Amino acid sequence: MDNQALQQLTESISLNFFEKPFQHQVTFNKRLRTTGGRYLLSSHNIEINPKQYEFHGKEALIDIIKHELVHYHLHIAGLGFQHRDRDFKVLSEKVGAPRYCNPLPNNKHRYVFTCTGCSTQYFRQRRINIKKYRCSKCLSELQLTRKV
Ligand SMILES: [Zn+2]
Numbered sequence: 339m340d341n342q343a344l345q346q347l348t349e350s351i352s353l354n355f356f357e358k359p360f361q362h363q364v365t366f367n368k369r370l371r372t373t374g375g376r377y378l379l380s381s382h383n384i385e386i387n388p389k390q391y392e393f394h395g396k397e398a399l400i401d402i403i404k405h406e407l408v409h410y411h412l413h414i415a416g417l418g419f420q421h422r423d424r425d426f427k428v429l430s431e432k433v434g435a436p437r438y439c440n441p442l443p444n445n446k447h448r449y450v451f452t453c454t455g456c457s458t459q460y461f462r463q464r465r466i467n468i469k470k471y472r473c474s475k476c477l478s479e480l481q482l483t484r485k486v
């Protein structure tokens with residue numbers, strides 16, 4: 339996916355979920371490390387970490403775009419656009435945007451475990467005993483989903 343396709347995707351998500359146009363620019367930024375994306379207050383542009391797409395796929399990319407668009411539309415409307423703001427919570431729920439995005443592995447992480455209940459991902463340097471360890475959020479079993 340290139341920047342042009344990303345722009346189109348973002349514009350259509352904006353119209354479909356927020357019923358408002360996205361009139362600024364969205365680009366992939368390879369220099370982002372662990373964050374999935376960011377909204378730039380000064381320019382109203384959005385930057386997306388390409389690793390989110392490579393690593394977690396299109397669904398995760400759409401989630402991040404939605405999340406950044408929540409910042410974007412609230413900021414432009416002069417409402418509370420920060421994670422802790424009530425407006426942010428309400429709009430996130432309305433459009434189905436996650437409050438936080440999936441973490442990305444750093445270069446030491448070799449194993450990815452995914453919760454079978456809530457799909458939270460855990461990155462580890464070593465293999466863990468999945469018979470012993472459970473998801474810390476919902477206590478469901480974990481599954482080894484990827485060896486990096
Ligand atoms: Zn955010």
Ligand SMILES: [Zn+2]
Nearest residue numbers: 453456473476
């Ligand atoms: Zn879980």
